[in-house]
Amino acid sequence: MKLFSEILFGGDYNPDQWLDRPDILRRDVELMREANINTVTLGVFSWAALEPSEGTFTFSWLEDVIGNLYDNGIRTILATPSGARPRWLAAKYPEVLRVNADRTRNLFGERHNHCCTSPAYREKVHAIDVRLAEAFADNPAVILWHISNELGGECHCDLCQDAFRKWLKERYETIDEINHAWWTAFWSHQYTSFEQIESPSPSGDMGVHGLNLAWKRFNTDQTADFLKHEIAALREGGAEQPTTTNFMADYTGLDYSVLAREIDYVSWDSYPFWHCADDYQTAVEAEMQHDFMRCLKNKPFLMMESSPSSVNWHEVSRLKRPGIVMNACLQAVAHGADSAQFFQIRQGRGNSEKFHGAVIDHYGGEDTRVFREVSMTGAVLKGLSEVTRAEVKAPAAVVISMESRWAMEDAQGPRNAGLGYMAHVLKVYRALRECGINVDVLDASHSFESYRILAVPMLYMFRKDTATRLQAYTEAGGTLVMTCWSGVVNEDDLCWLGGTPHDLTDVLGLRFEEIDALPDGAHNHFFPADGAPSGLDRAYFCGRLCELVALSTAKPLMVYGDDFYSGYPAVTVNSYGKGNAWYVAADAEQKLFSDLMRHISRRLGIQPILEGAQKDVLLSLRSAKDAEYIFAQNFSSDQRRIVLPESAEVLHGQTNGVMPPYSSVVLRTEKA
Amino acid sequence: MKLFSEILFGGDYNPDQWLDRPDILRRDVELMREANINTVTLGVFSWAALEPSEGTFTFSWLEDVIGNLYDNGIRTILATPSGARPRWLAAKYPEVLRVNADRTRNLFGERHNHCCTSPAYREKVHAIDVRLAEAFADNPAVILWHISNELGGECHCDLCQDAFRKWLKERYETIDEINHAWWTAFWSHQYTSFEQIESPSPSGDMGVHGLNLAWKRFNTDQTADFLKHEIAALREGGAEQPTTTNFMADYTGLDYSVLAREIDYVSWDSYPFWHCADDYQTAVEAEMQHDFMRCLKNKPFLMMESSPSSVNWHEVSRLKRPGIVMNACLQAVAHGADSAQFFQIRQGRGNSEKFHGAVIDHYGGEDTRVFREVSMTGAVLKGLSEVTRAEVKAPAAVVISMESRWAMEDAQGPRNAGLGYMAHVLKVYRALRECGINVDVLDASHSFESYRILAVPMLYMFRKDTATRLQAYTEAGGTLVMTCWSGVVNEDDLCWLGGTPHDLTDVLGLRFEEIDALPDGAHNHFFPADGAPSGLDRAYFCGRLCELVALSTAKPLMVYGDDFYSGYPAVTVNSYGKGNAWYVAADAEQKLFSDLMRHISRRLGIQPILEGAQKDVLLSLRSAKDAEYIFAQNFSSDQRRIVLPESAEVLHGQTNGVMPPYSSVVLRTEKA
């Protein structure tokens, strides 16, 4: 399971922007050493520098930089350069330029803006990847291949249209099958041949939801195929180092659960909006992403990018307050990352990221607040190398699904003003985290067996086996917590007939009747029903979506308080097999979920990672064979307190249980 | 005048989406009978099912469905399928695909997205319409032809450009006439030939207001011509049933007063935004649309579509509270509709309207709240069949004009942030309705003679005869109520010179001087002038637009309270011939118009439909030779009371005068 024997600390480094300044390249190495950096990422956008004209490869500057860094104790993650292509490639092979949904072809420009179907693009990427592999396969400095960069987007060129039709033929076999799946009798849209199929377009159809969904799936598969193509080139060139590609937070263009299969390690780029809202909430959002990334492969991952200072593409580039850099790096590690890397080591002089935070800024000295915070963080991580032996295990999980989200958010109704899916999921996740426990964040295809609590919020799409698997989980003694707008459509976005949540009405003891959407700012209430458990004996707000359900065997615990459905069930529980199935019928406020999850976890006797921590201290645990590592993190601007277990060794932080603003404590306890 | 001998109750039904599910088709008929449905609309988007390839017609499924329904007492409104074309048509004849204002041609997609100038499209529509007519002309089940669906949009292809130039030549004869009418000397835009004329385009001109207006008129005429073309095909095929086409609420793409001439009955699709704001106001908005639709042909009309539950294309799909379905259907009937129909009978499984409300939902049972409300409504309407003998007459009218609105809203100034035309009209309409009387809503070309009160709010455009007709109406004893920004331009959008409202300054006893626009949220006030009538002796807000007028013979009743025009006249009255002309110089609040209309109607001795009804109860009247039908409707969430006349028979509702939330009372009184 282990990635590397120490926590990778460093970030993206672009010496190719400074090849005419050897003084700066020399100074960079000195400063990196001073900052305790042990790893850099190289070559992410270096194609033009590595192959300035077709077939002419100039790798020597890269070999020199890698060698020099290695001599100074710094290893390299080496990127393939396909994230941005050189001009000569676009000029000679215009097919590599992406075509937009309106069928206009782009000029050269920007980055990750190529057609990944294009044979010409694939050939040229293959050529340079093979050469890079040949050059660096045996270089001890190169420890990991970073495939392309922040993959994303889509192309609507003729090559992609053909590939899409081919993909559809493999998936659906006959055009009748597609006509059924996409419900094309609606508005006389029946296809009579695959050749008539066009990708979604503002000039054609944007509202055939089955087509939209298939197109998104195709794009994910095509991108995965491109990843595979690049990795094959590296292997062909003799490289045997592991591979990764860097994902983005909450990116909806691709289904990462599919892409993750192609690579050895997941990595991702973390840019939370610190100090724009409540920092505790921002921290919870960030850690939900960490947990999602970890669960994609159930193994250690990398935080490939983060900013040591402000983020220049945010609407408002807030400075990170003292402590945030360290806390964010420790948070990644606490949730299973074996790295903490920055974009970028040295700030560029020009172009669109010149004001993105960097370890070394335009001033260039080490006497800056940012440089000091980075250096301190490096020193602390160096002292936590042993944590890389430990892994993250969770007693509870939250299920999310990109394909379900695609379908749900593309649908017209019940709330075009926004379903609030991720905000809803985040409430459920935070509620579980507030129980003081590790939480996994799973794609719906993940196995469920190992969890004491399985939360399934707004799982709109039930594939054929979803209900069966949830039923089996509950029957075997699991605790299922499902929320509204679940089990509505099948894999092709056709509504399930005959009662929903599809095939789960027995497990839940209820059936969906209607769903009311509320405008922003409008509310209904939950009130305790007779026999509501203590801890849930108050009123709560709810909004956005309020389902009306008909109960069969379920017991109502809370009911709506307003409108014509006042008195209708809002929270229910149903005993099923050896387990229990809970249902929350509306998008209730955070407090409802927090109180509900606390009630459920206590009922199940699940212990927090640490007893006696003050509210708002985030607790995480990494477990090794012989020891456990507890991370307590304070992401507020106030002081917090924890109670240190007697047996615990303090690896980082204050030893008296006091946690200053934006600080962490890392403990080690021996296993019995 | 009478449409049918009972109130049509049913809606759009799409069996072509379920041809592989005979079990469902069977069940549908059972459920329709249970719901008291007597009429369905078929074939609206069935082209691909009726003509799967060019020249191959497959009508048998439709004949079966129609026959089976008829055997069960359910008649059919049969649609021509031109609202959405099959793929083969677009593939073989690309000219049928619409061209956008930016001159790009669309791909196949969406619906009502064809060029209605295209000879190919007209030919193919003609072919299938003739065949349909031949097949169903003598079918007793088919009672009405529904031409196309929700006509709208525009095409900028070369065929349309040519047709537009031809239309212009007929209208203007010489290019000099156009140069004058469109004031092309401005910015050196003179045409030297008709061939230089291009439809408005973001790539060319969007700001030549005369051109924009002509283009809108051309589109209306071209659409009317298309309607005519379809009806001719039906007649050619031997069909003699009457025709309709379904209009939309407040649709600004077409001038319905022109289109209505081509059809036998007006029908429209009603989707009010219930429970998003004040429901009483929403109900008033809905009934103003009903009154507008009725007056288009001065005869009974159909409510062709409405939702039995939520509307999936609203921003927020609110559930209809208990009672709304019934109340909305009775409202249509109260205002002169002889039908209450839903979109749709059975909810589709996929595509963009899968979450639109339906009589039979995905669950598919009759044990749902919606199904029960629909069934009860059907039963009530069945008991009101006799109402179809009665018609709607009104003592007051509000004049609106689509062409005036086009010109007004296209102009630059005086308030580009929004003139608030329809909101202003609605205030005037509501004020009259609050007098407890029926109100007609008329295009400006309608005759005025029959009305005691004629309200003409913001009639920006005066055609050549407008002033003359208003002058004659007033002189003969009418009560004219005009408001600001009236009589400003002529039919070609050229400003009238020499004082406005054009040719009406004598009738009104005043002349326009200047107009001040106020930002959103800013206000001026009206204060009573010396001698203001009682009932108008308080202060009112006004906003948006405040006119400064110079009085000749008019008497000021209220004056402005703020700004440099404090003391200037704001409400005036002028005696002219046997009548009176009132003027409101600004966009005042609702209360001003309500108080003013109450004052005027009392002065004229106009009686309310029912005495003693509580505020907010909406009263409507349908009159037959021997009887009158009074509809009292409560659209609030509180109880209301009315006083039942001794002589009245209660056809529907409580007999004690109590009106629960969202409920109606229907009374019958014999004529003396």
Next chain:
Amino acid sequence: MKLFSEILFGGDYNPDQWLDRPDILRRDVELMREANINTVTLGVFSWAALEPSEGTFTFSWLEDVIGNLYDNGIRTILATPSGARPRWLAAKYPEVLRVNADRTRNLFGERHNHCCTSPAYREKVHAIDVRLAEAFADNPAVILWHISNELGGECHCDLCQDAFRKWLKERYETIDEINHAWWTAFWSHQYTSFEQIESPSPSGDMGVHGLNLAWKRFNTDQTADFLKHEIAALREGGAEQPTTTNFMADYTGLDYSVLAREIDYVSWDSYPFWHCADDYQTAVEAEMQHDFMRCLKNKPFLMMESSPSSVNWHEVSRLKRPGIVMNACLQAVAHGADSAQFFQIRQGRGNSEKFHGAVIDHYGGEDTRVFREVSMTGAVLKGLSEVTRAEVKAPAAVVISMESRWAMEDAQGPRNAGLGYMAHVLKVYRALRECGINVDVLDASHSFESYRILAVPMLYMFRKDTATRLQAYTEAGGTLVMTCWSGVVNEDDLCWLGGTPHDLTDVLGLRFEEIDALPDGAHNHFFPADGAPSGLDRAYFCGRLCELVALSTAKPLMVYGDDFYSGYPAVTVNSYGKGNAWYVAADAEQKLFSDLMRHISRRLGIQPILEGAQKDVLLSLRSAKDAEYIFAQNFSSDQRRIVLPESAEVLHGQTNGVMPPYSSVVLRTEKA
């Protein structure tokens, strides 16, 4: 220095819209005389009337109009007609139609919508300009040439692409120089030839900031070249009258400091948003534009357009309150204009400006409020002819820079939600004006020597010599007031390395460390540091941008009050050479700048133009050899007071020191 011997009073007149109405043309002259009009602008959009078909020139109507006006004492400013081309030109030479950034070519339409690179356009403009010059060179009525109209916009056609590449070759010589300047190693964007360069495009690159900046500079230069081309044609035709072209307020498409070099007199079009916010602030904004326009050539300028009433393209067309027309005209004169002109004399009947304010409106009479105010203003200006002998001199200046603004606002970060540059500049300008003194508003290339105070707010771009010039200014005894985010990038938008403000850290005694961006509505505070001067001993708000600076020799006067940088310096002063350099590190509220500038100006012993004027009275001064003209203006809706110097002669306004709402006083004092 003097422009004309009286103040030009009149405006744009479009008789070509009324050639079929000789009665109206006759009446116009009568009304103009009555309104004291002495000058009109003719021919601005008359191309089609002057050359109805290629090579056919019809100038006689224009000669007649000019002659007739001249006979009535009214002179003509004659425009070249290139601001809008006739249809025949676009039809025959499509290359004259602009190509958009997305590479689509426009249809004919709108105005100033031609390619100014196009040889065909240049040839046709040349032809008509030569003819016009020939016709009117010796006409005593024609006193000034008005070149084109409100120049602006850009074209991306192939001709422009080639011209851009040629321009780049001249500026940068080698492609390597461009690669360095635009930092193209970022994202592998290196060019290998000039032919690969494309103008910024949403289909290509919009985020290569060096390219964007070069493109904007090219457009300015190309527009300047077009201006030169037109003027050469006039000279070729024998015309020797001076030239102008009309600029727009705060127009960011062109760098007027470059364009101004080509013309004899600057003129501009002034359309303040009166009565939409605080009128005093609106007046300050307007006068900052006047001061900017005056300083472009350091000589008298013209207010070429303004509205005598409402402005129809404003969101909300507010009526001008009584007094505003006069006050706005006097304001122009007070700040150095020798004209007060309106758009337009007579309101057109149709098209997009039909509701723009005019001296003669659609009603057409002289008995309107607007006509009366215009006439009175004309009479007052007639009495102030002697002012044209006097010029404006200022003891203080504010530096602004269009190229710096382009770069700053195009950058990503630190505040994409808006840097607030112009709002910040305006605070500094207003603070100086509140000291009761004249203020110059200078491009950064202007000489600095003559000013006692030189304010340099947010000067993001330092050209090579900027720091040297500011250092010399300060060393020689000047008072420099610099604010945050200055000296960040060089002329090519590359960040200066090694500490900023570049090369000015010694002068300021500090160095930039970090910059925090704050969301809208969020604030930090300034608090007095120990030893803060009196007058700055309170707390102030600041927002948007808060810099953290490290002091070397500077003395902190105020410090931040909140966040982790509480206590960091916020206002500093540093003694340097014989001068002092002040620094304000954040976008503080108006009051801070007002108090600071008052403190500085008092320290320097700078006297206000008039002692004893009430707050909010705006004071301006024009000086002649023997006399001074003091303008005191009240732009509030309340009364204000001034103290009249004993020696002063009141040329306009009340003689008792009382200033009614929206009124002015003009004084003359003899020089000793």
